[in-house]
Amino acid sequence: MITHTARPLKVVLYEGKGAIPLPAESRAKVMMALLDKGYAVARVTESGSNSSAPSDDHTLLLLGTFPARQAPELEDATGRVKIEARDITDLDPDSIVALVEKSRGSKPMNEPGKWKPWFPVIDYTRCTNCMQCLSFCLFDVYGVSTENKIQVQNNDNCKTNCPACSRVCPEVAIMFPKYQAGPINGDDVSAADHGREKMKVDISSLLGGDIYSALKDRSAAAKSRFSKERSPDKALDERKKCLTKLVSDGFIPMDVLASLPSPDVILRKAEEAKARAAAALAAQ
Amino acid sequence: MPETLLYCRCAYAQVVPTGVKNDVLQRLCDSGSSFETVSDLCEMAAHRDPRLQNLVNSGKLKIAACYPRAVTGLFHQAGSPLPENTEIFNMRTQTAEEIVGQMLQDSTVSVAVEG
Ligand code: SF4
Ligand code: SF4
Numbered sequence: 268m269i270t271h272t273a274r275p276l277k278v279v280l281y282e283g284k285g286a287i288p289l290p291a292e293s294r295a296k297v298m299m300a301l302l303d304k305g306y307a308v309a310r311v312t313e314s315g316s317n318s319s320a321p322s323d324d325h326t327l328l329l330l331g332t333f334p335a336r337q338a339p340e341l342e343d344a345t346g347r348v349k350i351e352a353r354d355i356t357d358l359d360p361d362s363i364v365a366l367v368e369k370s371r372g373s374k375p376m377n378e379p380g381k382w383k384p385w386f387p388v389i390d391y392t393r394c395t396n397c398m399q400c401l402s403f404c405l406f407d408v409y410g411v412s413t414e415n416k417i418q419v420q421n422n423d424n425c426k427t428n429c430p431a432c433s434r435v436c437p438e439v440a441i442m443f444p445k446y447q448a449g450p451i452n453g454d455d456v457s458a459a460d461h462g463r464e465k466m467k468v469d470i471s472s473l474l475g476g477d478i479y480s481a482l483k484d485r486s487a488a489a490k491s492r493f494s495k496e497r498s499p500d501k502a503l504d505e506r507k508k509c510l511t512k513l514v515s516d517g518f519i520p521m522d523v524l525a526s527l528p529s530p531d532v533i534l535r536k537a538e539e540a541k542a543r544a545a546a547a548l549a550a551q
Numbered sequence: 552m553p554e555t556l557l558y559c560r561c562a563y564a565q566v567v568p569t570g571v572k573n574d575v576l577q578r579l580c581d582s583g584s585s586f587e588t589v590s591d592l593c594e595m596a597a598h599r600d601p602r603l604q605n606l607v608n609s610g611k612l613k614i615a616a617c618y619p620r621a622v623t624g625l626f627h628q629a630g631s632p633l634p635e636n637t638e639i640f641n642m643r644t645q646t647a648e649e650i651v652g653q654m655l656q657d658s659t660v661s662v663a664v665e666g
Contacts, residue, residue, distance in 0.1 A: 274600055275590060295580040298588060299573065302560035305590045307602065312585050377594060379562040384593035388624035419628055422597055444593050444621035445564045452566070452643070453621025 273375040277307045278367055281331035281352075284313055285339065289332060289355075296360040301367060305378045328370050330363065332356045385445055386422030387432055393440035393456070396551070398544035403435045405528060405536050411547040426526065429519045431510070555609045556586035556654050559616035559642075563591040567617055567642045574647035575615050582655055592616055596625040604631040612637045613654045618644075 278301055282288045289297075294310070301308050329341065329352040338352035351370060355363050387400070387408065396417055401409040409432075410420030430451050433441040439456045450456040510527070513519045527533065558576060561567040579586050587606065589595060595603055603626055606612060612633065616622045619639035626633045633639075640650040 274598075274602070277602075291581060295577045298576060298580060299560075302576075302588055302590050303562050305562065305594075307587075307589050309587045310580065310585060312583055314583050314585075379590065382594075383564045384591060384597040385564075386597060388596075388621060388628055390620055390624050391627065442618075442621050442624055444617060444625060445566050447566065449618075453618030453624070455620070 273377055275305050275307045275376050276367070276371050276374065277309065277327050279327060279329045280308065280310045281329050282310065282312045286331035286333055287356075288312075293360050293363075297363045300360060300364045303379060304364070304368075305376055306367065326351060328353065328367060330355045330366075383427050383445065385427045385429075385443065386425040387419055387430075388442045388444060388453075389417065389419060390440045390442060393438045394436075395438055395440075396547075397437060398548055399435050399437065400432045400441060401544045401547075402537070402540045404432050404540070405533060407536075408432070411543060415547040415550045417547075426520070426523045429523045431513050431519045431523070434513070434518065553610040555606065555612050556584060557606060557612055557614045557616075558586060558588040559592045559614065559622075560588060560590050561593075561617065561642075563594045571642045571645075571647050575642060575650055578647055578651040579615075579654070582651070584655060592622065592625055596629040599629045603629050607631045607633060613640070614638070615640045615642055615650050615654060617641055 280289065280294065280297065288294075298308050298310070326349045327343075329338075329350055331338065331352070331354065333339065333354045333356070336354045336356045338354040341350040341352050343350055353366060353370070355366065358366065394417060396415075398411075398417060401411065401417060406424040406426065407421050408419060408425045410418050412418045430441075430443045430446055433439075433443060433446075433451045439450055439461055441451075442453045443451050444453055446452045448454075450460045510519070510524060514521055514524050528536065556579065558579060559567075560572065560576075576588070589602075592603075607626065614622060614637065616639060618641055622639050623633055623637075638653070640653060642650065
């Protein structure tokens with residue numbers, strides 16, 4: 268299970284009115300170290316752009332070099348954020364980071380290295396709401412909104428390093444920001460990508476016929492053509508072939524195949540996804 | 552409307568070249584500007600961190616992260632769509648000099664106006 272709901276403590280390096288600026292080398296070093304540990308950090312000066320205080324239920328740790336080494340007593344005007352201020356005069360970067368860690372105490376926080384944020388991100392400027400991703404994913408990552416729009420609903424279910432669904436999207440609308448190569452990483456989609464990225468497998472054939480175009484067509488004749496169910500064994504076989512090919516191409520990690528549900532569950536899930544996709548398309 | 556400069560460290564899976572992201576942060580630190588940094592925007596979007604909405608509400612945003620299409624999609628998916636005037640700079644493809652030059656350009660102007 269992924270436990271990634273513990274939000275980071277926000278640290279403010281305060282160099283505004285009433286504080287002495289930090290030494291330049293120290294400032295960047297402290298920020299890098301804190302960010303790499305998962306903290307959110309703001310630097311506040313008297314000039315420059317805006318900086319926002321978090322309006323959530325968290326503690327704000329304000330660090331500064333204050334005259335007479337005396338950190339001011341601070342209160343959030345809204346009363347929602349607890350502000351702790353600490354003086355860091357003469358502290359080296361390592362000691363500043365240690366002070367932050369100590370202030371956090373045993374409060375849980377997500378930390379880099381323990382989990383990789385890996386999930387599909389839909390580019391709605393490209394998505395045509397065709398629902399192919401919903402039908403393809405066996406891990407219930409996708410769902411349908413109350414307005415019958417495709418949505419990423421269970422991103423925790425996504426298999427780390429598996430960008431397979433991006434290949435079934437006919438519009439190249441599915442991104443994985445942590446992926447190495449474009450256009451899956453969010454790089455611009457070229458005309459060549461549009462052709463190349465499409466998986467050379469008719470995904471709808473894995474699910475018992477081209478239900479999508481049938482529904483879009485909406486003619487009774489077209490619908491009836493797809494009412495005949497294909498052999499479940501054949502559909503399962505084709506789905507497996509497709510996934511095995513993606514693994515052998517190095518496109519999806521081996522452990523995704525290993526974590527596939529049983530054939531019965533795959534078939535059930537495919538049926539359920541098909542029904543959900545069909546209902547959403549019919550309601551459009 | 553004040554500007555907020557936002558830097559994403561991409562700390563949970565480093566797809567941004569280390570040299571560029573360190574250089575961008577160093578240059579922001581060396582400037583006199585206030586700015587916000589986050590450990591990883593993807594991580595925040597994954598659990599729909601309300602701080603994304605705070606950032607969106609804080610004024611015009613200038614973001615140093617990765618591909619604009621990805622960053623826009625992340626905020627949208629997290630339920631905090633970015634306003635149209637947001638500027639996104641790509642540390643995967645642009646140089647630190649280019650990025651920080653553009654991030655600081657107008658904020659200097661806004662300081663002058665405010666001052
Ligand atoms: S497959 Fe692509 S175009 Fe179709 S609904 Fe999914 S994201 Fe949208
Ligand atoms: S938004 Fe881009 S730069 Fe930031 S964490 Fe995600 S992939 Fe990395």
